[in-house]
Amino acid sequence: MPSTAPHPNPPPNRAEGSVRVSGADLVLEALEEEGVDLIFGYPGGANLPIYQRLPEHPKLQHILVRHEQGAAHMADGYARACGRPGVVFATSGPGALNLVTGLCTAYMDSVPMIAITGQVNSTQVGRDAFQESDVIGATSSVTKHSYLVTDIAQLPRVIHEAFHIATTGRPGPVLIDICKDVQMVVAERTPRAPFSLAGYHLNGHTKLEDAKVAAQALAHAERPVILAGHGVLLSHAEQALLDLAEKSGVPVGTTLLGIGGFPVNHPLSLHMTGFMGTGWCLKAVQNADVLMMVGMRVDDRVTARLADFAPKVTTFIHIDIDGSEMGKNVRPHIELVADARSALEAILPHIDSVHEGRGAWLTQIDAWREEHPLRYTHSNGHLQPQDVLIDMYRRCRNEAVVVADVGQNQIWAALWWNYDRPGLFINSGGAGTMGFALPAAIGAKFARPDLDVWCVAGEGGFVMTAQELSVAVEHQLDIKIVLLNNFSLGMVRQFQDDFYGGVRSQVELTHIPDFVKLADAYGLPGVRVDKLADVGPAMDAAQRTKGPYLIDFRIDPEANVYPIVPLGKSLNDFWEAPHQ
Amino acid sequence: MITQSERIRVLSVLVEDGSSTLTKVAGMIRRRGFHVQAITVGPSGEAGRSRMTLQIDAGHAEVDQVRKQLERLVEVVEIEDLTEHAVHSRELVVARVAAAAVPDLVAKGARVLEPGSVTTTIEFAGEGDQVGAFVEELRRHGNLDVVRSGPVVMRRTV
Numbered sequence: 001m002p003s004t005a006p007h008p009n010p011p012p013n014r015a016e017g018s019v020r021v022s023g024a025d026l027v028l029e030a031l032e033e034e035g036v037d038l039i040f041g042y043p044g045g046a047n048l049p050i051y052q053r054l055p056e057h058p059k060l061q062h063i064l065v066r067h068e069q070g071a072a073h074m075a076d077g078y079a080r081a082c083g084r085p086g087v088v089f090a091t092s093g094p095g096a097l098n099l100v101t102g103l104c105t106a107y108m109d110s111v112p113m114i115a116i117t118g119q120v121n122s123t124q125v126g127r128d129a130f131q132e133s134d135v136i137g138a139t140s141s142v143t144k145h146s147y148l149v150t151d152i153a154q155l156p157r158v159i160h161e162a163f164h165i166a167t168t169g170r171p172g173p174v175l176i177d178i179c180k181d182v183q184m185v186v187a188e189r190t191p192r193a194p195f196s197l198a199g200y201h202l203n204g205h206t207k208l209e210d211a212k213v214a215a216q217a218l219a220h221a222e223r224p225v226i227l228a229g230h231g232v233l234l235s236h237a238e239q240a241l242l243d244l245a246e247k248s249g250v251p252v253g254t255t256l257l258g259i260g261g262f263p264v265n266h267p268l269s270l271h272m273t274g275f276m277g278t279g280w281c282l283k284a285v286q287n288a289d290v291l292m293m294v295g296m297r298v299d300d301r302v303t304a305r306l307a308d309f310a311p312k313v314t315t316f317i318h319i320d321i322d323g324s325e326m327g328k329n330v331r332p333h334i335e336l337v338a339d340a341r342s343a344l345e346a347i348l349p350h351i352d353s354v355h356e357g358r359g360a361w362l363t364q365i366d367a368w369r370e371e372h373p374l375r376y377t378h379s380n381g382h383l384q385p386q387d388v389l390i391d392m393y394r395r396c397r398n399e400a401v402v403v404a405d406v407g408q409n410q411i412w413a414a415l416w417w418n419y420d421r422p423g424l425f426i427n428s429g430g431a432g433t434m435g436f437a438l439p440a441a442i443g444a445k446f447a448r449p450d451l452d453v454w455c456v457a458g459e460g461g462f463v464m465t466a467q468e469l470s471v472a473v474e475h476q477l478d479i480k481i482v483l484l485n486n487f488s489l490g491m492v493r494q495f496q497d498d499f500y501g502g503v504r505s506q507v508e509l510t511h512i513p514d515f516v517k518l519a520d521a522y523g524l525p526g527v528r529v530d531k532l533a534d535v536g537p538a539m540d541a542a543q544r545t546k547g548p549y550l551i552d553f554r555i556d557p558e559a560n561v562y563p564i565v566p567l568g569k570s571l572n573d574f575w576e577a578p579h580q
Numbered sequence: 581m582i583t584q585s586e587r588i589r590v591l592s593v594l595v596e597d598g599s600s601t602l603t604k605v606a607g608m609i610r611r612r613g614f615h616v617q618a619i620t621v622g623p624s625g626e627a628g629r630s631r632m633t634l635q636i637d638a639g640h641a642e643v644d645q646v647r648k649q650l651e652r653l654v655e656v657v658e659i660e661d662l663t664e665h666a667v668h669s670r671e672l673v674v675a676r677v678a679a680a681a682v683p684d685l686v687a688k689g690a691r692v693l694e695p696g697s698v699t700t701t702i703e704f705a706g707e708g709d710q711v712g713a714f715v716e717e718l719r720r721h722g723n724l725d726v727v728r729s730g731p732v733v734m735r736r737t738v
Contacts, residue, residue, distance in 0.1 A: 136600050141611050145654045148599060165654065199596055199657040324648035331642070 023152045024053040024183040027116065030159035032059050036087050038078065038446055039063065040071035044091025045131055046118030049183035051089075063446070063475070066467040068095050070439040072102020073465065075113050077440030080426045081401055082447035085112035085166045092118045093131030096177070097138060101433055104142040106173040108430025109257060110230060112166040113173035114159075115143075122150040122179040135177045144172030145200075152185050157193040164195065169202050170322045171234060205323040207337040208346045214292070214334045215350030217315045219248050221290035222357040226252045227273055227302070228340075230429070231295015231321060232261035237341035238422040241294065242266075244344050248351045249358045251365055253281040255296050256414055257429040265420040270365070275304045275565035275574075276411045279372025282563070282571045284365050285310050292317040295340035298329045299430070306330070308570030319343040372563070374415055375577045382556030383530055385409070385484045389416045391535050392454055392482055395543065398423060401444045405437035405457035407491040409484045411561045413456045424451070435464030438481070442468060445477045452543075453478065459485040459512050469522040472548040480542045481550040483515060486557045494560045498575075499567045515552040526550035587639070588617065589646045590667075590733055593632040594624055594658040601655045605632065612649050613639040618730030629657060633733050666736040671711040672729040673704045673718075681721035688717060699724060 021029075027050060031039070039062045043051040054062060065071040068090045075086025086106075090096050096117040106113045120129040136146050145165050147158045155178075162174040218224050232241055232254075238261055245252045245268050252262045253270035264271055270281035285291065291313045296302065298318070303309035306329065310316075318325070318332035319340055326335045336343040376386045389412055396402065398420060404413040404427040417425055426444060428436040441455035462483055472479055493507040519526025529538045529551055542549040562577035595601050602621070609616055615637040624631040636646050650656050674693070677685060682692065682700045689710075694701040704714045708731055718726060 137603060140600065140604050140607050146600070196596075197654065199654045201651070205651075322652070324645065324652055326648075327642050328645060328648075 019189055020186050021189045022049070022053065022184060022186045023155055023178065024049045025056075026152070026155040027159060027178065027183070028053055028057040028060060030156035031087065032057060034160065034163045035084070037061060039087045039089055040065055040074040040078075040443065041089025042068050042071060042091065042095060043089070044095045044118065046092035046095075046120055046180045047089060047116075047178075047183070048118075049180060050116070050118070050178075062089075063471060065439075066470050067465065068098035069102050069435070070465050070468040070471070072099045072113070072115070073105065073433075073436050073439035074443035074446070074468070074471075076102060076106045076111050076436075077403060077426060077443030078447040079106070079111050079113060079443075080440070081424060081444035084447070085114050085163060085171075086443060088113065088115045090115065090117050091131065092120055092135070092180075093133045095131075096135040097133055100139060100142060101431075103139055103173045103175065105428045105431040105433040105436060107142045107144065109428065110171050110234060111173070112171035114162055114166055115173060115175040117175060117177045118183070119148065119177045119179045121181040123181070125150070125179065135175070139175050142173070143175045144170075146175040147177065149176060149178040149182050152182050152187045155182070157196070160192070161195050161197060164197070165200060205337050207323070207335065208343060210334050210336060211343065211346035212350040214317045214336060215248075215347045216352075217290050217317060217334060218250060218292055218347070219351045219354050221250075221288075221315070222355050223288050223312075223361045224248070224250045224290040224292070225270070225284050225288040226250050226292045226294060227255065227285070227296060228252055228258040228261045228294045229255040229296025230257035231319075231340040232258055233422075235295065235321070235339035235341040237295070237339070237344050238262070240341050240344035240348065244348055244351070247348065249354050249362065250292075251284060251362065253277065253285065255302055255429070256410075256427065258296065259414055259417055259425040260419065260423045263420045263422065264417055268362075272414055274302045275571070276415075276561055276563065278374060278415070279563050279574060279576060280365060280368040282565075282574050283368040283372065286312070286570075286572050287364075288313055290315045290317065292319070293330070293332075294319045294344065296320065297325055297430075300329075303329065303571070304565045305568060305570045308572065372576060376562070377556070377559065377577065380556065382559070383532055383535070383553060385412050385553070385555045385559055386416055387532055388482060388484065388535055388553050388555070389413055389456070391539055392456070393418045395539060396452065396454065400424075400452035400454055401426060401441075401448060402454045402456060403427065403437050403441040403444055405461035406432045406434045407458050407461060407489070408494065408559070408561050409456050409458045409461075409490075411491075412484070424448075434461035436461070438462060438465050438472075439468045441479050441481075442471055442477060445479050446475075453480070455479055455481045457481070457483055458490060459483055459487070459515070460489045460509055463512060466518065469519070469524065469548070473523045476547040478546060479548045481548065483550060483552045484555050485515065485552050486555050486559065487512070488557060490559070491561065494564075495567070498564070515550060519550040524548040524550060526552060528552045528554065530554035582643075584637070587637050587643055588663065589634075589636050589638065589643060590662045590731075591634045591636065591647060591650070592660040592662055592733060592735075593634060593650060593656060594626075595630050595632055596655045596657060597628050597630055598655060601630075604653055604655055605650065608649055608653060609634075609636060612645060613641055614646055615639055620730040620732050622732075633731060635731065660735065662733050662735055667733045668736060669707055669731045669733045670705055671708055671731050673711055673714060674701065674727050675704075675718050675723050676701050676725040677718065677721055677723050681723075685717065685721065688714065690714070
C-alpha cells in the first residue's frame with residue numbers, strides 16, 4: 001500500500017559520504033576496513049539494528065548458522081585454516097551465551113576471533129530485561145579481552161582495538177557487547193580515535209637474551225629433544241624449526257596442536273608427544289637431558305604426572321610468546337619470551353658444533369621406533385578406524401585440510417597423520433569440545449575453498465552440532481564427512497574399561513539417528529560402510545561428488561586408542577596396543 | 581615446600597577505570613586459584629585510572645604467576661610487586677568504644693572522631709602489625725564496633 005507517511009522506523013542514513021552515521025554502520029564499516037569478508041551469525045532482538053544495515057554492506061557475506069555455537073566453531077575453523085580472525089554475530093542473552101563453548105575452544109587454543117553480540121538498551125542494563133544476560137561476566141574467563149559498548153563515542157575505536165588484540169601477541173577471541181540503543185543512535189561522524197590500550201603490552205615482555213645459551217645447550221646436549229606446539233604454526237616457524245632440527249641434529253615431537261609444524265616422515269620426527277603420543281617420542285622425552293619446548297603450554301596432557309615428566313632433563317628450555325607460561329607448569333632453566341619464529345631464528349646462528357654422542361642418541365631413538373611402532377588390531381571381523389583414516393590420508397596427498405572432532409577419532413586422526421610437509425590439521429586440543437568438527441570444517445572450507453576438506457568425527461560429537469549440515473548443503477560446500485561410528489562414546493568407554501574398573505556407565509549410544517537418512521533429510525548424499533572392501537569405493541564416490549558427502553563408517557565398537565598413559569601415571573608407563 | 585608467608589604477594593596495580601575492571605581482576609584471581617587477603621581500590625593520580633593494592637596468596641600456583649596472570653589483563657596498565665621491598669604500609673581502623681576507654685586508647689595513638697557521653701568513635705592508623713595490636717587492645721576494652729581497611733602501600737623512596 002503506497003503511503004506518504006514516513007516509515008515508523010526508518011533506516012538510518014547510509015554511512016559513506018554522510019556526516020551522520022549510526023552505530024550499526026560504524027560497526028559494519030569497521031569490519032570492512034579490517035578486511036572482513038565473512039561473518040557467521042544469527043540475528044535476534046538485540047542485534048536487529050546491525051542486521052537492518054547489513055544488506056547495505058555487500059562486501060560482508062553473512063552465513064546464517066543454525067545455532068550460535070556452530071557460528072563460533074565456524075569462525076574458529078575459518079581462522080585456523082587461513083590465519084585471519086573469524087567473525088561472529090549473536091544476539092543478547094541465549095544467543096550470546098550459546099557462543100561461550102565456542103569462545104572457550106578458541107581461547108584455549110589461541111585462535112583469533114571477534115564476537116559481536118547485541119545487548120539490551122543501555123538504560124535497561126541491570127534491570128533483567130528480556131533476553132538480558134551479563135555476557136561480559138559470563139565470557140571474561142574465555143576471552144582475551146571484552147568490551148561493553150554503552151556509548152557511540154566508543155565506536156569504531158573498540159572494533160579496531162579488538163582486531164588488534166585478537167590477532168597480535170598470543171592470539172585469542174575478543175568479544176564486543178554492544179547495547180541496542182548504541183547500534184541505533186545516529187551521531188556526527190568523527191575522526192577515528194587513537195587506540196586506548198595502555199595496558200596491552202604487546203612484545204613488552206620479549207626476552208631473547210639467552211638465545212645463544214639456548215643454542216649451545218641444545219647443540220652440546222648428549223640426548224636433546226625439541227617439542228613443538230601450536231605456537232610454531234601460529235608464528236609460521238615451520239621452516240625455522242626444520243632448519244634448527246637439521247642443523248643441530250635434534251629430534252622433534254609435536255603436541256596435538258603442533259601437528260603439521262614438523263614433517264612427520266622426516267627422519268628426525270618423533271611424531272606426537274603427550275599421554276597418547278607415540279612410544280618412541282615418549283621414550284625420547286623421558287630419557288632426554290635437554291628439552292626445548294617451543295610455542296606450547298606444557299599442559300597435563302603433555303606431561304602426564306608432572307613430577308615424573310622428563311626426569312633426566314638437566315636443562316629445560318622454554319620458548320613462548322606469553323611470559324606467563326614460563327614456569328606455570330614446568331620451571332625452565334632457560335626461557336625465551338617471543339613468538340616461536342623469532343626465537344628459533346635468534347637461536348639458529350648460534351648452533352656451532354654438535355655433541356659427538358648425537359649419532360648414538362638418534363640410533364637409540366630409531367631402535368625405540370622399531371620397538372614401539374604404532375599398531376592396531378586387524379582382521380577381527382570389524383572395520384578398523386585406522387584403516388579408514390589411512391585410506392583418507394592417502395587421498396589427502398599432503399594438501400587437504402583435516403578437521404577432527406574430540407575423542408578417539410581425534411587421536412586416531414592425529415596418530416595416522418602422514419603429511420611430509422607442514423600442513424593443516426585442525427582440532428580442539430585445549431578445550432576438547434565435542435561437536436567442533438563439522439562447523440569448524442565448514443569454516444575451514446569457506447576460508448580455503450581451494451583445498452579439499454575432510455571432517456572426521458565420532459557419532460557422539462557429530463550429533464551435538466549436526467544441525468549445521470544445513471549450512472554445508474545451502475552453500476554446497478565440498479566437505480567429506482568421515483563418521484567413525486561405534487555406537488558409543490568411545491574414549492569414555494575406553495577410560496571406563498581401562499581406568500574405572502570396567503564399569504560401562506552411560507556410554508552406549510543405542511538410539512542415534514540413521515545417518516544415511518539424516519543426510520538425506522538435510523539434502524546431502526550419505527552411504528553406510530561396514531567392511532574394509534567398501535571403504536575405497538565409498539571414498540571414491542565421495543570425492544567424485546560435488547558438495548558435502550557423509551560416510552557412516554560402522555567401526556569396531558571395541559577399537560581403542562594406543563599408546564595411552566593410564567590416568568595419574570608417568571609417561572614411562574604408556575600402554576601399547578596388544579600384539580596380535 | 582614453601583611456607584604460607586612465602587606464597588603472599590603484595591602488588592600495587594594501576595588499572596584503567598571501567599565497569600568490568602574489578603570483576604576481571606577478581607575473576608582472574610579466583611580462576612587461577614589465588615586468594616585475596618586484602619584489597620583496597622581508590623583513585624590514582626592519573627585521570628581515568630585507579631590504584632589497587634592487592635595482598636594475594638598464590639595458593640597452589642607458582643608465586644610469580646600472580647603478577648604474570650594479572651599482567652595479561654588489558655585493563656591492567658602497570659604492576660609493581662612490593663613484596664620484597666621496603667614500603668610504607670598503612671591501614672585504618674574506625675571503632676566505637678565505651679567513653680571510659682578513650683583516654684587509654686588516645687594514649688596509644690587513637691584520635692577522637694565523635695565524642696559522646698556513653699560511646700565515642702575513634703580512629704587509628706598505622707602499619708599492619710600496629711593496627712593488629714590496636715584491634716587487640718580494643719577487644720580488651722570491650723569495643724562495640726570496629727571497621728578495618730586493607731593496607732595501602734607505597735614503596736619507600738630510600
